[in-house]
Amino acid sequence: MSIDWAKLPPPQPAPDLDSQGFWDSIGHGELRLRRCPSCALWHHPPLEHCRRCATPTEFEPVTSTGTVYTFIVQRQPAVVGYSALVPYTVAIVELDDQPGLRLTGRIVDIDADEVHIGMRVDSRIELLPGGDFHIPVFSPTLPREATP
Template sequence: MPDPDTRAFWEATADGRLAVCRCQSCGKWMHPPLERCRECGGTTAFEYVTGSGVVYSFIVQRQPLVAGYVDQTPYVVALVELDEQPGLRLPTRIVGVDPPDVTCGMRVEAEFVDLPGGDFKVPVFRPAAARHALTTLRPDQ
């Protein structure tokens, strides 16, 4: 259940947006949320982020152990490092790609799905659309 520290996160996901805690003094992003910044002690508030980043680390869950996901194995659980700040990582699932095709450094973007067995939406990440991929053109192109 949402609590005072996470309520803004869950309200944002219900609207299909991703919000992360940020220090109002030094601008440092932090997850999980804290009432005070661990860097400067300033107050924090939730702000929207782009919802894009890279897979920092991941595992493939093959055992059907988590209620709501028993019939979805294998699936990928990852730490996604968000573009807003190095080290700003969000635990999540990777969807829309076969588990063997997931790699560290893969560009991903957030989408929101219903939490199985709950009344909430949760962010999951899928490979970034081709329109977001960086390309290098040869001089003759």
């Protein structure tokens, strides 16, 4: 019997003490990252204590907007659960909350060849197939209509 890799769900996250709050909040529809309540520095990947002042960090909501810092276009079916999506784009997005605060996610709603560094994006939350986890994805920021 052969395995039909195309029908398998994508790999699932394995939350730990540092990231559990991220998965809990995104599961309730809110994107939260760790932040220092003392000096306001954001930390991602999550850290239990602030790297600047050693204060215990807390999960706080971040803005949903950012800029593509870098990206790859996946053209071969290399990851189980995503083979039907090729070509697709995986980007590191710098969030507007703090220079250097970066989050990884797929870029959706745009052809892979149109994605570029510096592109403005908005995040949204999607269900990760195969389980109960939710993940952030990013789509191009729609141009605002000019005000008269």
